[in-house]
Amino acid sequence: MPRILIVDDDPAIRDVVSFALSRAGFEIVTASDGAEGLARAGDSAPDLIVLDVMLPEMEGTEVCRAIRRSGSDVPILFLSSRDDEVDRVVGLEIGGDDYLTKPFSPRELVARVRAILRRGAPAPVPASTAATEEVLRHGRLVLDPGAARAMWDGMEVVLTATEFGLLRTLMRRPGRVLSRDALMDGAYAVERVVSDRTIDSHVRRLRAKFAAVGAAPVETLPGFGYRLGPCA
Incomplete structure (x- = not known):
């Protein structure tokens, strides 16, 4: 309940x-x-x-x-x-x-x-495959879905489940511009309706956490959406 x-x-x-x-x-x-x-x-x-x-x-x-x-x-x-x-x-x-x-x-x-x-909990990695899902790497950014850990240049960045899901969605399509709807579809397991401002708020908090370690992996393209930057 x-x-x-x-x-x-x-x-x-x-x-x-x-x-x-x-x-x-x-x-x-x-x-x-x-x-x-x-x-x-x-x-x-x-x-x-x-x-x-x-x-x-x-x-x-x-x-x-x-x-x-x-x-x-x-x-x-x-x-x-x-x-x-x-x-x-x-x-x-x-x-x-x-x-x-x-x-x-x-x-x-x-x-x-x-x-x-x-809207559901952010899409979990099934327990049977979590340990074997491929670690995602893009420049200095590393995402380990099995351990639910995000790293920038060797430093761990602690994310909420929603933030982790958004970053995982971006890392699966590096360099591609994703709309807000595409981001949430990738991060959540079930259909839901959320406002653009709610999605922007999640991305803003994700950015703030990476800014604390001197990183800016998520880029905004006004009128289009977001994409994962070079992370060099």
Whole structure:
């Protein structure tokens, strides 16, 4: 049973969301503020987080940033009373997966949660072939699918499962320009619908991790997509 963490300081909203999702067959964990939500995200291992933007002391956007900095790729659905495009864009750019404006229908909430979870876990390498799948090499970049390790010039770069899947897709087609849809089709095992901004957010975090070791393996071609650079 998928576990959903609900982080909202309004008891009425928490109750409505909890009731709707529990009736839909989900296990529920709740938190009433940002600090508690961040703690629950770490100790309850949720499959998805429903996160209010406006929280006391620690806003939902800060909770999201902290979760992403920890390396977690858990899906996050933002709730907000503000229907502002800038807020939606910021939420997606910092690592959110979707954005729902209050007031909302419980049915729509459940549908959004199910849609996010249907995107599935990033395509795993089957256990029977993981150990024998070929190590991918491109210049100073090495990707070992069997060990789930990415290396740049001998230094390990720790990636989330989604980031690993995106890089593996690019390395299988070095030099070729891949659209956002092609990237996600390669990284995920099942059909799903994600926004361009969500994909860009994953790529941005992937780039940041390689930038920390002085590398820039992923190139952008505006209007076309992404490709793996020379990695010399």
